[in-house]
Amino acid sequence: MHEEIKLTQYAHGAGCGCKIAPQVLDEILKSNSVQNTFDELMVGNGTRDDAAVYRLSPTDALIATTDFFTPIVNDPVIFGKVAAANAISDVYAMGGRPLLALAILGWPVDKLPAALAQQVLEGARSICSEAGIPLAGGHSIDSPEPIFGLSVNGMVKTKHLKQNNRAQEGDLLLLTKPLGVGVLATAAKRDLITAEDEELLYRQLIQLNSIGADLGLSDAVHAMTDVTGFGLSGHLIEMAEGSGLSAVLEYTRIPKLEAAKKYLRQNVIPDATYRNWKSYHQKIAFEASVDAMESFQLLQDPQTNGGLLIAVSPDGLAEVRQILEEKEYSAFTEPIGKLVPAAEKTVIYL
Template sequence: MTEIPRLTSLAHGGGCGCKLDPATLRQLLAAQPVAGPFERLLVGNETSDDAAVWELDDGTCVIATTDFFTPMVDDPVDFGRIAATNAISDVYAMGGRPLLALAILGMPVGKIAPEMVAQILRGGAEKCAEAGIPVAGGHSIDAPEPIYGLAVIGTCRREAVRRNADALAGDAVILTKALGVGVYSAAIKHAALDPSGYGDFIATTTLLNRIGPELAGEPAVHALTDVTGFGILGHGLELARGAGLTLALDADALPLLPRAEALVQEGFVTGASHRNWAAFGGDVDLPDGFSDWRRHLLTDPQTSGGLLVTCAADRADAILQRIRASGYLSAARIGRMEAGPARIRVHV
């Protein structure tokens, strides 16, 4: 009887941890022309944002994005669900609502059974249905590693568009989901995560960021992005660079998955965490005596992570309560935007 291979054994990395590292990506993008001049292109490749935004004649905007990756779990349905949730998040992070999706599929023919591929697609379709959108088509190829994701189209009104570059000095910073997904995925790859931990992992990675358009309807919310492969430091630094401000990050306030601290101290750290620190650690000020394991959690790549929100400080508590009431129970106020150089200053 032929043994069915673990999905994670067919890929060199998994989830958003297999993204190109920030330094390499910046080098590649620096050689590309800015996507302009097009008057209707409100958001292009100039701000490291989550999706492109194009304005139509009546003030309605089209949001377009794509996201795909290799497996971080062995259950094919769960892989499909996580990948779809992650891809749809980019539309929510711009303040929009998704309309439809197209599947992106690459599978190593001969190494994976068609029935398993069908389960991956089923998992993705289930999350799209939960988001209220169809998978209206797609494209597939024979690839050396399993790859799945979506291209997603959404819409919003022009006034609802939220970029990652529009934070204001004095803004409070809120994170809507707990950190530690990369640490958990490293444990999964080594079969070291118990069923309870796996349940926590699936619960957070398949929780749709549908609070995004609701937050975009709040004038006090100035900037939005989602936290994915570059970790809280990398995506926080995008906020700081975009606004030309310092992000003061309270390490003790960061929400963590229940076993994240224990697992990272046991050595479950992804290669992406090291690459992330190498790429942008020079723009981060850590307090004296800050331990390596805590730093690894700051650079831990998140797959289908939470939204990073900046808002007027006097509305922060009410906005945080609204987020938690919408089902994001780990949401926390984690810092503030301050006048100063485009850096992150971590404090405890």
């Protein structure tokens, strides 16, 4: 009906690639005022975690998160699905299970038909249904660009809460999705992507990270976060620095979308890749054996609804592998690196 309308042409960014750069975000969040303390607030602005967590009882806690962005794909139904899956992922990344969601919609009503916004909401409802939660309401505004996302609440047992700053020295690192969706999304926006690769992009973008709720039950998982707009390097830096450690990764072991490489050869690189690199390149070291150009392009590639980055005790690796295999994540059971004592560089790629 509206095939001629390309949502991505109405937005300056794409998906999580429109996130504010890490160094700019640091400046925004800086505060000199005296902050009130809340005894039951278990996770708040004091860390770089994926969601806030509020203790409801000695055994149970509420997870609260908000995530929204501009279109990463042109199909409105897929856009709604992607935005919903991405927002719900924050709850899973804390080891929790979602309860309900509220929609956040900004729509340029003078530029785009309301019928397209209705399709965005339909896509979001389908993902919420898959996650077993209601899309229970929300808020909308008339905005210059199309924006969509969710505010999501979830629950977690306090003993199963996972944060991104609880990794321990010697922990092994696992990643549950391959890198490269930022490249594929940029190829789609430039009308360069093949139908087969676009389908691959859609499948990864709408895949729920519900495995996080299962991993949250394991004491062998010390820390967890989802990889989104800051790329693997950015979110790994947050995990390592927050835990007072450094990370060493084997580049060849990191899962990557092979389809992304052919677009890299065509110089298809998201603008946010350069933004990410500028923000944290001084914290990264590469060994000479690492493909300099490819690693730059993929390790900083902004992911939308990317995989879970997991820090696992070596003694508990077999248990975590079993969880992953039972949930059809057999391709992601091999460690890609480990946490080591803090060094001059936060992340070292071998």
